[in-house]
Amino acid sequence: MRTYDYLIVGAGFFGSVLAERIANDLGKTVLVIDRRPHIGGNCYSETDQETGIEFHQYGTHIFHTSSQKVWQYISQFTDFNGYHHQVLTTHKNRVFQMPINLETINTFYGLNLRPYQVEDFLRAEIAKENIGNPQNLEEKAIALIGRPLYEAFIREYTIKQWNQDPKKLPVNIINRLPIRCSYNEDYFLDARWQGIPLEGYTKLFERLLNSANIDVETNCDYFEVRNELKYDKKLIYTGPIDRFFDYELGPLEWRSIELSKEVIEVEDYQGTSVMNYADLEQPYTRIHEPRHLHLERRYSKRKTLIFYETSKQAEGIDPFYPVSSEKNKNTLEKYKSMAKQVKNVVIGGRLGDYAYYDMDKAIAAALACYEKTIAKNQ
Ligand SMILES: Cc1cc2nc3c(=O)[nH]c(=O)nc-3n(C[C@H](O)[C@H](O)[C@H](O)COP(=O)(O)OP(=O)(O)OC[C@H]3O[C@@H](n4cnc5c(N)ncnc54)[C@H](O)[C@@H]3O)c2cc1C
Incomplete structure (x- = not known):
């Protein structure tokens, strides 16, 4: 078997960007x-x-x-491409804009508030409950946006996402709930650049990993082959940290999602790429319709593709979202101390x-890791 300078576990952004830098900037070999x-x-x-x-197999990106x-x-x-993201949510069979903006508030309350009137209006809504020191997610949300908006757009969606009553969820899950006092519906308002790779994400990864210094093996679990792999310098591991230490301190909790696919015989099913469903009446949290991500392409006018997204405990399926709790925070700190002790x-x-x-952020973290840890220690 060929010996490599570096072994990278995981071909996501963190692993692939590091592989590209090590191969093309350092001229070292990577598996x-x-x-x-x-x-x-x-x-x-x-x-x-x-x-x-x-x-996108794991949810719209x-x-x-x-x-x-x-x-x-x-x-x-x-x-x-020039795609700009917009999110809509369905509540009681009506469609509203997300995050909550002037259009959401005016349509929901049947008002015609001006931007400069929103703050006072919400302050009066919040004051109706008089929650001084919120003790759980529900109280925090009501203290931020008032009860009617909370009950319409947050309460049941949160139950579907976390499978828990918001009264039992910790207050620190949300710091703020963004409210826009304008009709701007651009979801990533602060982003200077946004879009979808013109030829898709997989092509982008093929190019990142396209180097004579890089070999790639898929269907290859590190824990099944770790004793056979040969590398000289460093292991870069991008799998779950608790798994790396064989769950020595117990597992960290994760939430995940399941996507189920359906082909529908219409050109356009929902008129947008992602529609949230705020109510418990629909068991899914969102419906994705990926044709809307590439308006520059000429897709079939006869059929469209949708995915129902359901939130799940990550047992037996890929972990997606860390669960914010004191227990997980403490366990993570201990695993991180263990990681510091492991050489190379x-x-x-x-x-x-x-x-x-x-x-x-994953790309930025990989570039920083390359500059501060890998390139410096050559
Ligand atoms: C549902 C969802 C939607 C998202 N939407 C957006 C979005 O719209 N915009 C945005 O900017 N970000 C989005 N993200 C975040 C984005 O997915 C992450 O930023 C990105 O995937 C991080 O890259 P990574 O390399 O850290 O992790 P990953 O992409 O998860 O890569 C890690 C890889 O390691 C592999 N691996 C794990 N264990 C082993 C092992 N034992 N052996 C071998 N391989 C292993 C895994 O199979 C995986 O391929 C979304 C995330 C989710 C969950």
């Missing part, structure tokens, strides 16, 4: 392995055979960033850090 049958990690995209529509460094780096590997191993990425990262 990238992933236990899934494909590269790209959670951002993986593929084309549905029946409809010809490209979809919209690239957005305000980091010039990340934008310049990633733009070497792909162009982006970098543990990172969203699974390694037990954190939610947007794609640009």
Whole structure:
């Protein structure tokens, strides 16, 4: 077996960006392995055979960033289309804009408030409950936006997401609930750049990993092959941190999602890429319709593709979202101290850090890791 300078576990953004830098900037050899049958990690995209529509297998991914460094780096590997994300939510069979903005408030209350009147209006709504020191998620949300908006848009959606009564969820799950006092519906309002890779995410990952210094093996679980793999310098591990230490301190808790696919014989099912469902009446949290991500493409006019998203405990399925609790925070701190003691191993990425990262943050973290830890120690 060939000996490599570096072994990278995980072909998501964190692992692939590091592989690209090590191979092309340092000129060292890298073996990238992933236990899934494909590269790209959670951002993986593929084309549905029946409809010809490209979809994101692990949920709709919209690239957005305000980091010039990340934008310049990633733009070497792909162009982006001009997609701007908008989120809508269905409540009692009516559609509202998210996050809550002037249109949401005016439609919901049957008002015609001006932007400068929103603050006073919400203050009066919040004052009706008089919650001084919120003790749980429900009280916190009511203290931020008042009861009617909370009950319409937050309460049942949160129950579906976390499978828990918001009264039992910790207050620190939300710090703020963004309210926009304008009609602006751009979901990533602060992002200087956003879009979807013109040729899809998988093509972008193929280009990142396209180097004579990089070999890739998919369907390859690190824990099944770790004793056979040969590398000289460093292991870069982007899987779950608790798994790396064989759950010595117990497992960390994760939430996950399940997506179930349906082909529908109409050109356009819902008129947008992501529709949230705020009520318990529908068991799913969202419906994704990926054709709307690529308005520049000519997809079939006869069929469309949708995915129902349901929130799940991550047992037996891929972990997606860390669960914010004191217990998990304490366990993570201990695992992180253990990680510091292990020589020649970098543990990172969203699974390694037990954190939610947007794609640009995962890329930024990989670039920083390369500059501060890998390139410096050559
Ligand atoms: C539902 C959902 C929607 C999202 N939408 C957006 C969005 O719209 N915009 C945005 O910016 N970000 C979004 N994200 C975040 C985005 O997915 C992450 O930023 C990105 O995936 C992080 O990359 P990563 O390399 O850290 O992790 P991953 O992409 O998860 O890569 C880690 C890889 O390690 C592999 N691995 C784990 N264990 C092993 C093992 N033992 N052996 C071999 N391989 C292993 C996994 O199979 C995986 O492929 C979303 C995330 C989720 C969950």
